[in-house]
Amino acid sequence: MVTIDQLLNEHFAREGATLVGRKKERLDLVEQRLREFLETRADRILETGQLIAVEAAREAGVDAAFCLTCFADDLIFALPLYLEDVDFTPADREDRRVQLAQVQKLADFVRSCRLFSESDMSCPLLDLGYQLREGKRLLAASRW
Secondary structure, eight states, X not given: OOBHHHHHHHHHHHHHTTOOHHHHHHHHHHHXXXXXXXXXXXXXXXXXXXXXXXHHHHHTTOTTHHHHHOBHHHHHHHHHHHHHOGGXXXXXXXXXXXXXXXXXXXXXXXXXXXXXXXXXXXXXXXXXXXXXXXXXXHHHTTOO
């Protein structure tokens, strides 16, 4: 099975392949914040068995335990929480625009890999769509 770490590595490598300067810095910041969120706040989406696996990996000293032990469907459940967590919301308007765009592209990439049943994931996908639309709406209304 493909881990979140593998998905993030592929997505951000592809997105950053031709970027330089401030654009590359903004992309790197999105990846850094997303990984930090996943490792520190996303445990709440896990079922007991997965949580035990993540905790065991952490106790064994594995860096990025969440990303190395969880999969595409877990990422889809976590992305809406990432977008609504104010501690991980960039204060800079352009950084927020890049964050929203990258989460959309990441979700599209993960969906295109067909690693889960979309019908089984309809609720988290709808939630993610709502968070993306709301973020874009607030950005467009200059309330950001």
